[in-house]
Amino acid sequence: xxxxxxxxxxxxxxxxxxxxxxxxxxxxxxxxxxxxxxxxxxxxxxxxxxxxxxxxxxxxxxxxxxxxxxxxxxxxxxxxxxxxxxxxxxxxxxxxxxxxxxxxxxxxxxxxxxxxxxxxxxxxxxxxxxxxxxxxxxxxxxxxxxxxxxxxxxxxxxxxxxxxxxxxxxxxxxxxxxxxxxxxxxxxxxxxxxxxxxxxxxxxxxxxxxxxxxxxxxxxxxxxxxxxxxxxxxxxxxxxxxxxxxxxxxxxxxxxxxxxxxxxxxxxxxxxxxxxxxxxxxxxxxxxxxxxxxxxxxxxxxxxxxxxxxxxxxxxxxxxxxxxxxxxxxxxxxxxxxxxxxxxxxxxxxxxxxxxxxxxxxxxxx
Amino acid sequence: xxxxxxxxxxxxxxxxxxxxxxxxxxxxxxxxxxxxxxxxxxxxxxxxxxxxxxxxxxxxxxxxxxxxxxxxxxxxxxxxxxxxxxxxxxxxxxxxxxxxxxxxxxxxxxxxxxxxxxxxxxxxxxxxxxxxxxxxxxxxxxxxxxxxxxxxxxxxxxxxxxxxxxxxxxxxxxxxxxxxxxxxxxxxxxxxxxxxxxxxxxxxxxxxxxxxxxxxxxxxxxxxxxxxxxxxxxxxxxxxxxxxxxxxxxxxxxxxxxxxxxxxxxxxxxxxxxxxxxxxxxxxxxxxxxxxxxxxxxxxxxxxxx
Ligand SMILES: Nc1ncnc2c1ncn2[C@@H]1O[C@H](COP(=O)(O)OP(=O)(O)OP(=O)(O)O)[C@@H](O)[C@H]1O
Ligand SMILES: [Mg+2]
Numbered sequence: 001x002x003x004x005x006x007x008x009x010x011x012x013x014x015x016x017x018x019x020x021x022x023x024x025x026x027x028x029x030x031x032x033x034x035x036x037x038x039x040x041x042x043x044x045x046x047x048x049x050x051x052x053x054x055x056x057x058x059x060x061x062x063x064x065x066x067x068x069x070x071x072x073x074x075x076x077x078x079x080x081x082x083x084x085x086x087x088x089x090x091x092x093x094x095x096x097x098x099x100x101x102x103x104x105x106x107x108x109x110x111x112x113x114x115x116x117x118x119x120x121x122x123x124x125x126x127x128x129x130x131x132x133x134x135x136x137x138x139x140x141x142x143x144x145x146x147x148x149x150x151x152x153x154x155x156x157x158x159x160x161x162x163x164x165x166x167x168x169x170x171x172x173x174x175x176x177x178x179x180x181x182x183x184x185x186x187x188x189x190x191x192x193x194x195x196x197x198x199x200x201x202x203x204x205x206x207x208x209x210x211x212x213x214x215x216x217x218x219x220x221x222x223x224x225x226x227x228x229x230x231x232x233x234x235x236x237x238x239x240x241x242x243x244x245x246x247x248x249x250x251x252x253x254x255x256x257x258x259x260x261x262x263x264x265x266x267x268x269x270x271x272x273x274x275x276x277x278x279x280x281x282x283x284x285x286x287x288x289x290x291x292x293x294x295x296x297x298x299x300x301x302x303x304x305x306x307x308x309x310x311x312x313x314x315x316x317x318x319x320x321x322x323x324x325x326x327x328x329x330x331x332x333x334x335x336x337x338x339x340x341x342x343x344x345x346x347x348x349x350x351x352x353x354x355x356x357x358x359x360x361x362x363x364x365x366x
Numbered sequence: 367x368x369x370x371x372x373x374x375x376x377x378x379x380x381x382x383x384x385x386x387x388x389x390x391x392x393x394x395x396x397x398x399x400x401x402x403x404x405x406x407x408x409x410x411x412x413x414x415x416x417x418x419x420x421x422x423x424x425x426x427x428x429x430x431x432x433x434x435x436x437x438x439x440x441x442x443x444x445x446x447x448x449x450x451x452x453x454x455x456x457x458x459x460x461x462x463x464x465x466x467x468x469x470x471x472x473x474x475x476x477x478x479x480x481x482x483x484x485x486x487x488x489x490x491x492x493x494x495x496x497x498x499x500x501x502x503x504x505x506x507x508x509x510x511x512x513x514x515x516x517x518x519x520x521x522x523x524x525x526x527x528x529x530x531x532x533x534x535x536x537x538x539x540x541x542x543x544x545x546x547x548x549x550x551x552x553x554x555x556x557x558x559x560x561x562x563x564x565x566x567x568x569x570x571x572x573x574x575x576x577x578x579x580x581x582x583x584x585x586x587x588x589x590x591x592x593x594x595x596x597x598x599x600x601x602x603x604x605x606x607x608x609x610x611x612x613x614x615x616x617x618x619x620x621x622x623x624x625x626x627x628x629x630x631x632x633x634x635x636x637x638x639x640x641x642x643x644x645x646x647x648x649x650x651x652x653x654x655x656x657x658x659x660x661x662x663x664x665x666x667x668x669x670x671x672x
Contacts, residue, residue: 053566074572086563090585100571151571 002064009059020211034202042211079148080157087132094128118146156188270348279342280320286337414640417444451641464624475602478542487553505547541602556590592660
């Protein structure tokens with residue numbers, strides 16, 4: 001077990017621009033840290049630097065308090081699970097799991113015991129003699145998990161381990177990984193595109209964009225208290241609505257609505273208003289003092305228990321997540337309302353959150 | 367009911383029709399013709415070998431032979447079938463010895479060639495080092511010259527400088543090294559198709575590069591290694607010019623060189639020559655057959671990515 005600490009770690013491939021310009025991040029002992037971010041933002045690169053598969057251009061990386069910049073992968077005591085499983089196709093499931101122990105000269109009996117235990121945990125006991133080619137994707141990924149487990153390493157790394165699986169298996173494997181982490185309590189770093197995976201698995205989530213760390217926090221912190229528009233747009237599905245508003249010192253206004261606001265002095269003229277789709281409700285069932293807005297329905301996505309209604313209001317577009325099912329026709333006007341306390345305010349230029357009780361308290365006065 | 371029977375009947379006749387149409391198509395004719403061109407000389411060799419004679423004419427034609435007789439004479443069929451030629455080649459000539467020589471040289475070439483090319487190809491495929499691209503290009507360029515061009519330089523190097531004339535070692539070195547560029551490209555192409563994550567995973571598990579090479583890469587690359595090995599073997603097995611220049615001692619001859627002496631200025635034992643040729647091709651045919659299942663996958667994988 002160990003914690004992992006990035007101190008100003010940067011990575012530059014060849015002479016290109018820095019892929020990771022300088023990362024400061026601590027992954028605590030026993031934590032399940034999820035790295036998310038858009039494609040190409042450097043998640044895999046970050047993970048591979050922990051593994052030692054990618055060199056570190058500058059900065060220091062510590063695992064369990066030891067600087068590991070120059071430590072070869074095999075001495076870092078780390079196991080990694082790859083998206084394409086990376087099993088040894090010519091070896092049986094048993095041999096696949098035993099390989100790492102064999103090359104480290106474990107005693108034969110110990111190998112046998114550990115592999116059987118891992119196989120038991122993962123429900124692979126009946127498949128030990130098969131080759132990876134004779135297994136399904138989910139089974140292969142369980143073998144890869146088993147192979148990582150048997151060595152009982154300090155750190156588990158996962159690089160999008162579930163993205164080759166179909167939706168149902170993904171849910172199932174998510175459960176397997178969750179249970180494993182609960183049982184073993186091994187420090188884990190998990191890269192994914194899937195925010196549901198991130199929300200359900202992560203002790204904490206680190207959101208990366210262009211190699212920069214946008215925000216780190218527990219899933220709820222990131223959801224409820226995003227630092228910037230990127231995080232706001234990344235967490236939650238559908239993402240937070242962002243409306244461009246103009247601040248004239250007294251109120252915020254755009255095509256949709258005008259909101260009086262108390263403390264706008266000192267803020268930029270261009271601001272962004274954030275509102276989660278689930279915070280919009282039918283105007284008819286909302287308290288009278290909530291702000292209202294009216295738009296035309298452009299698209300309705302039925303999810304069964306709820307609907308995603310896409311509205312066009314002037315030049316802006318909004319998504320509302322409304323409970324229950326109702327028949328709408330496209331083009332219909334729909335009036336919605338929202339709790340002003342649920343609004344987020346971002347700076348238009350820096351995209352940073354404008355916090356300090358000011359924003360929310362102010363709006364709620366309207 | 368009737369319509370069903372009719373449909374069944376149609377179902378059965380349709381393939382026959384298609385087969386007939388295919389047989390009478392120009393494509394089929396062309397293919398048959400090309401196949402005949404290839405097979406015809408082989409038929410002559412087989413007939414000669416089994417005829418028991420030494421002369422190239424299997425059928426004695428009288429001067430006033432009819433057109434039909436003349437045409438028939440074009441079909442290579444011996445008047446009697448006998449194994450005499452084979453018996454003579456195997457007993458009266460040092461043929462078995464030459465086969466042994468060839469086997470030693472070809473097997474050694476295969477082993478040396480594969481050892482060198484597997485390691486080199488792995489390095490070219492997986493490591494980034496100075497001169498990597500240039501090395502690959504040079505290998506390619508070396509393949510663009512006709513082999514005869516290398517004759518004199520090779521002679522100078524191997525015989526005059528290294529003093530390895532008239533020795534198997536010289537031949538083995540030359541064969542293994544001339545086969546190297548092709549083998550390296552072939553194997554590199556295959557190694558490139560093996561996912562690198564497999565090796566990274568093994569690295570993390572604590573395996574050394576060497577362990578990975580031996581226990582993971584080589585077993586996975588078996589098809590390509592089989593094809594490449596076959597190529598190296600055949601390079602050495604069939605090679606004639608270098609062997610005939612390097613080897614002076616009749617007891618050290620490889621089979622192709624030995625065969626030549628059946629047909630020279632002083633002898634024209636075409637029957638022995640034909641029988642010998644068939645015996646020589648047997649090992650290669652056997653190798654081909656035993657490696658058949660690898661050949662398709664190995665060749666195509668290397669070809670696509672090479
Ligand atoms: N070996 C390499 N050489 C040069 N550039 C690379 C290399 N590997 C990755 N990159 C670049 O670094 C950037 C980050 O890559 P990385 O694989 O870390 O992204 P990622 O966040 O894992 O993306 P994805 O979600 O698509 O897997 C990309 O722009 C990529 O082009
Ligand atoms: Mg990636």
